[in-house]
Amino acid sequence: MANTHQSLDEQIPGIVALLVLGAGLTALFLGYSWFWMVFVLGFAVVLPIVAILSQVVFGGEDESEWRADEMETGQVDEQQDALDTLRDRYARGDIDEAEFERRVDLLLENETIEDVEARKERRTERERELN
Template identity: 40%
Template sequence: MTDRSPLRRARDNATELASLAVTGFWLVALVTGQEWWLAALLVGYVVVVPLTELLYGDTDEEAADADEVEPALSSDADDETPLERLRRRYADGKLTDEQFERKLERLLETETLEDIEDSAAVREQERERQRETERT
């Protein structure tokens, strides 16, 4: 694991830091009896946090997505299901636990496990047909 400077860690966690700052700001305003605490809450979570996410969010995920663009080392990698590819990238250490869970949730929102298994079975049948065609 590489050591990262505090500035680099802050940049990587900018959205979380912005959320923490917004929460602290409006909570202090609420506890001290300021009337504008609700406005601070709304502006913070509707403007500041999303803007921070747009500017600094998920650079690790972008780098991991760039790994997908690289050509596969073997022809079997092209036949991987999205779930298999996700598992392989996690096992290779290209994804953190949080990135793996987030991508898995996104994948499962669009596909059920049965759909993934069905598409894998269809691909396997296509490979078998190709092998038969190559033999003749």
Template identity: 40%
Template structure:
């Protein structure tokens, strides 16, 4: 099981909230028994972990790499264009040449099919519009 990863800002916020929360909890609940943990928790969070995250950045184990963030941003940006998404995945080495060719062929087949379906739907709309127009003219001549 691997550790979860966070964006750098999110991890810093999480550490800050946990450090402050645990420090407050220890100070309120058991100040006598947990007395030594109060300053240790605060110092560990704010003066050790947060500076380490800031200094190490992507090398810190819980910070996700910029490649993953960039790939997810590219994926969401190109979500509307499957061909662009496929090209991006091939360019980053996520899929090989054979897989790229196979998916490209399938994508082009479905695009052709989609184009035919769209053309058929447009033809049906045009014929329906012509029929409606003809019916409207007939009603207008009947009313005169």
């Protein structure tokens, strides 16, 4: 599942942009003739510097976070590949609707493809024990 929360280094430039906008509009409404300089300096100089400094200070994503995101994306891709394979087999008539739905449910209720494979292996072992 994708992380929907922004880190602090992603939030700081947005906060600075709102502050520049607020300062510029305040200067405009108060009748200062130099209000436009707030926008120019704020958006052309201050905001880029703050964005760069926030990346340098906070260091962006940690390598472990990057690897976790990469692994999660890989798992999502594997699950999507498995769903595509099931759809193809159902469309060709290799499996019936009940089997298709059962396999999709199994696939979606598990977090990873490995969970599905482990469950299948356990089921096979149980069937061997019964025979």
